[in-house]
Amino acid sequence: MPENPVAGFGVTFKDMFKKRLTEQYPEYKKPTAPRFHGRHQLNRHPDGLEKCVGCELCAWACPADAIYVEGADNTEEERYSPGERYGRVYQINYLRCILCGLCVEACPTRALTMTNEYELADSSRESLIYTKEELLAGLEEGMVDSPHAIFPGMTEKDYYQGLVSEAAPGTVQQHATDTGAPQESADTYGADEPAAGEATTGEAAAYGPMTHGVVTAGGEGER
Numbered sequence: 001m002p003e004n005p006v007a008g009f010g011v012t013f014k015d016m017f018k019k020r021l022t023e024q025y026p027e028y029k030k031p032t033a034p035r036f037h038g039r040h041q042l043n044r045h046p047d048g049l050e051k052c053v054g055c056e057l058c059a060w061a062c063p064a065d066a067i068y069v070e071g072a073d074n075t076e077e078e079r080y081s082p083g084e085r086y087g088r089v090y091q092i093n094y095l096r097c098i099l100c101g102l103c104v105e106a107c108p109t110r111a112l113t114m115t116n117e118y119e120l121a122d123s124s125r126e127s128l129i130y131t132k133e134e135l136l137a138g139l140e141e142g143m144v145d146s147p148h149a150i151f152p153g154m155t156e157k158d159y160y161q162g163l164v165s166e167a168a169p170g171t172v173q174q175h176a177t178d179t180g181a182p183q184e185s186a187d188t189y190g191a192d193e194p195a196a197g198e199a200t201t202g203e204a205a206a207y208g209p210m211t212h213g214v215v216t217a218g219g220e221g222e223r
């Protein structure tokens, strides 16, 4: 039996008279700090072409293995970015992402940045794997949606030097044949890899398969 049974209520009584800290979320959303690390965005050049060159540096920098990228070559008939390559498939798995921003630091073209959006909760695993279509920035004034031709007379370097400020007059969107689907079927990708937990020796046993695998719509996929 404690010496003073009322003393146990000390903390309760002290807090009863403090100002309440109830947040009226979601009716009132507290503004985030300007450099808050929220949902990612894939940026565009001022004429609408994409900044991502499909180099995969963001994927390799990610400590949570949350990014999957497949690059492909641009053609004059189907051009998504000013240079040679573009990000054909781009996925971020927000079940894995810890919003650390290392991928943004690794990106050489400033294609990848983070927004202030933090409402990322959802009720299914599939919906938390964001695809390129969901991550790509919207169109602003002066932009034409990719794919389309490069600004006449401009080079990739000119784009990065900020010499292109809008789409050239008469620019039209090209016919897109790229479906943006991973080139290997999600059902078969990594079928020849041991499943996580099946590795038996050495490093593989300790860490499991470390391939940068596709994030499937059915879950975290073969990683």
Ligand code: SF4
Pocket (backbone or CB within 6 Å): 061, 062, 063, 064, 065, 066, 067, 092, 096, 097, 098, 099, 100, 101, 102, 103, 104
């Ligand atoms: S913010 Fe961090 S964890 Fe999330 S995708 Fe980028 S590098 Fe990976």
Ligand code: SF4
Pocket (backbone or CB within 6 Å): 051, 052, 053, 054, 055, 056, 057, 058, 059, 069, 087, 106, 107, 108, 109, 110, 111, 112
């Ligand atoms: S977002 Fe940046 S780092 Fe990632 S593939 Fe595209 S260009 Fe490379």
